[in-house]
Amino acid sequence: MAVDSFTTRGIRHTCNQLFSARVNDAYGALEFLTTLGFVDSRRVALMGLSAGGIAVLQAVQLGAAEALMKQKFQAAIAYYPSCSVTSGEMAVPTLILVGERDDWTPAAACRKMMxxxxxxxxxxxxxxxxxxxxxxxxxxxxxxxxxxxxFLQYNELAANRSFQDSHVFLSETLGH
Incomplete structure (x- = not known):
């Protein structure tokens, strides 16, 4: 399920601000998904990219929003998030994927968090x-x-590797 936190709110981007409502949107989507008979609530992961990656880290940070929610994500993947917005203590297994040359959400901040x-x-x-x-x-x-x-740029090798790494992570965390 892909959640669009922007269109209904008339937001074009959040590139220069944090947008905390996305955390509630993620949990709202999870709540909806768990009402569907074909969804196994023990196998739902949260994934986001850039600002969405920030929302992922905030959503699964131990003792934060996740502590207030009835339904829980079972795993999380954050593509090039800002790691400076979290303590790094997560309620679920979490995978963070970043580029060494990322000047927007630097890998150094993620290393420091780790x-x-x-x-x-x-x-x-x-x-x-x-x-x-x-x-x-x-x-x-x-x-x-x-x-x-x-600077933003596609990197085929990193993209393909990240897809493989995400697949392995989800298989190991949630099962096949």
Whole structure:
């Protein structure tokens, strides 16, 4: 299920601000999904990219919004999020995927978050892709662009590797 937090609110982007309503949107989607007979609530993961990745980390941060919710995600994947918005203590197994050349959401901030984790909560895995910039999985950015003063570019190797890494993570975390 893909959640569009912007259209109904008339928002075009959140590239220069945090948008905390996305966390509630994620849990609203989870609540809806669990009412569907074909959805196994023990196998629902949350995934987001960039600002969506930030929402993922905020949604599954141990003791934060997740503590208030009846339904729980079972795993989380955040593509190139800002790791400075969280303690790194997660309520569910979490995979963070970032590019070494990302100047918008730097890998260094994710490494620092990982170093400062106390070990509480679930495992968190950080994968940094060499030579990858922000939006490394966006095939429409093959030539690269500047957006809000940051460089975004598709990287086929990193994109393919991230898809494999995500698949392995979900298989190991949620089963086949």
């Amino acid at each position: 170093e400062q984790r106390s070990g509480k909560g679930s495992p968190v895995k950080l994968i940094v892709y060499p030579d990858a910039a922000h939006a490394f999985d966006a095939e429409n950015l093959k030539t690269g662009i500047s957006s809000f003063g940051h």
